[in-house]
Amino acid sequence: MTADSFAAPGPGTPEPGRPVKAATLAGAWRTFLVRRVAGLLVNLALLVLVTFLIVQLIPGDPATAIAGESATLDQVELVRTQLGLDQPLPVQLWTYVSGVVQGDFGDSYRYRQPAMDIVMTAVPYTLTITIAAVLLLLVLGIALGMAIGVATRGDRRRWLDLSFSVVTGIISSIPTYVLATGFVVVFAVLWRVLPPAYSPAYNIGAAAILPIASLSIGGICSVARIVRRETAVILEQDYMRSARGWRLPTLTLYVKHMLPNLLTTALTLSGIILTALLGSALITEAVFAWPGLGGVIVQAIAVDKDYPVIRAAVFVIGLISLVMTLIIDIILGLIDPRTLGGKRD
Template identity: 50%
Template sequence: MSEPVALSRATALDNNPRSRGPRLRGGARNLSPWTEYAIRRGGGVLLSLAILVVVTFFMVPLIPGDPAVAVAGADATSEQIDAIRHSLGLNDPLWLRFLNYVGDLATGNLGNSFAYSTSVTTIIATKLPYTAELALLGITAVLLISIPAGMSVGILTRGNRRKWLDVAFGMVTGFFQAVPQYVLATILVVLFAITWRILPAAGAATLTALILPVVGLSVGPICSISRVVRRETSTVLEQDYLRTARGWRLPALRLYARHTLPNLLTTALTLAGLILSGMLGGAIIIENVFNWPGVGKEIVTAIVNKDYPVIQGIILVLGFLAIVLNLLVDVILGLIDPRTLGGKRSNG
């Protein structure tokens, strides 16, 4: 083949869009939406973890009080307190303690409790299952109640029908959404455990002991999500394709379960991910009211005892779980609707 013919064929191939992969600005090859998402979110996760580590370490020394005094006891001498401070490394400069902290985290070591001389990892592994059980049951109750309730009210009040129901729903959900968790938990204890003696007030000895903590943890989120779902349902029902489907006299189950519900899942799951992360933190209040043996109760005890490693370890683990849960929700949303990845749908 002569050189001019070869050059002309090479030029033609180069100018043919089918012979090249998609390109970004500047000539770089385009990446798939999932690859771009992984790169973008991976960087965000690493930055969040770095901020979490820094904040977790530097916020704990701001707690008033001396951990050495808490460990030594009220009758300890100053020499004993100084010896404990030295053994715990509290006399080291803050920057050196931070470097040691990061070095231990790199090896998976969360340190040892000042109060119990026990591995923080062991303490968290013992307490975290109780908190996870509470949070998972709570978010399950939230999803199973809030989505059907919000959709039902949205359907029944479509087109300004049953205005009284819409007003009543907004007032009731708004009221319970505004009630602080500790107030609601206290009311539940007074009513169901003290006055009526139907359910246990505290502990984790029986399955019935889960009922009040789960209710106290989930009532507020149920009201929040159901209000959003009701509003989204009203918006979706006014779309042209839903009006067409109603004109075809489709069965109610098919109309709402197949054509309406999928358009609500993105918003509902996004809120559910945020709420589940918040439940891990909100469990601190609920666990202390109901004496539930999770990390929430443990962190309050650690704050009282000035137990720095336990406080840092629990906050770090809860923060890490919140990051992972939000990432997992985003992945699920990406599988349901690829547009949430930030990429464009393929036209092919």
């Protein structure tokens, strides 16, 4: 039997001495991928249905909005016929699904351009601040939680533990738009060190600092609180006690032996936070006039009643969330194969 037949203690492995078969792990990955892809297809089908039905709940008539308030009833009906809004709901659904399968969400009622083209122009801006916020909250949240967990190990420095819990609890409970407004007042109005909103007159990197900070600071506090609790539990595990007994270097002790266990919890939490961040990003973009999906959706819903743009935007947001969640699940599987859900011998 080779040395590779045994799993070393740590995340993603069974108890010491239990053999792990490569074939079994490969089978777990196949099952995992089949299950995730099937789930992704089901969720995409539901997303298409939801994006079709969601516009039915929006008050107002797009035909009236396009024809104008001064239009006659006949003119409004003509616009409604041209848009296909006079068709029965099942017919509209079939037309919509047939187009979505081909990547066609229809033309914008206002701009007379493909709705997806309008949405995809704004997507890079939303992804820029959202992905940056997720990476920032993971790095800083894990680092802060680990540092506080190690510093307060064994009920040491209770004042630090209490202060950390109170401060992070308060910050994480503040709505994102309130933080965003506060940042504008402090950093743009009072101190005048950062631009208050996106504008071609400002450097895009400088303009992105406040939106990213607004999105990430609450998540940093949430992740740090969870990681701090997980750190306290892990530090009391037998393998960590043994590692301390061997007087391993600090970097080896905490980065090699403790961090992989924390990553499983942090990445799982980040998948939940990501979905919330996408929603918060839409509001934050409005505060900072950021040219992302938030402005596109608000304009399409509140002003234009632009159904194709609304559907395309909601679909893209849902698709981003599904894909990012799948990527996080795959990373979790690489870090800890037990999350694959497969059986081991």
